[in-house]
Amino acid sequence: MALIITDDCINCDVCEPECPNEAITPGEEIYEIDPNKCTECVGHYDEPQCQQVCPVDCIPVDPENIETEEELMEKYHKLTG
Structure with missing residues (x-):
């Protein structure tokens, strides 16, 4: 699952x-x-x-990007090479 930032964001950085x-990213x-x-x-x-x-x-799970723990770990390995 990816996370999303909602419109409640106050841009606190x-x-x-x-x-x-x-x-x-901004x-x-x-x-x-x-x-x-x-x-x-x-x-x-x-x-x-x-x-x-x-x-x-304001950072919930993105219901349009549901991933398993295994898929997230696979993505982690791809990102960190």
Whole structure:
């Protein structure tokens, strides 16, 4: 599963530096998460770091990008080579 950032984002900039895959970038209005890079921190941490630091709790699972733990680990291996 990839995560998404909702319109509740306040552009506080605390999530971007926490992402080990550099999946979070500034969008036109709010930060965005690239689903091709988001592993929900699988392979790096036990929990998604962006969710841990978000002060407004605006980073849920993206229902359009559901992936298993195994798929996330495979993506992690591809990203980290």
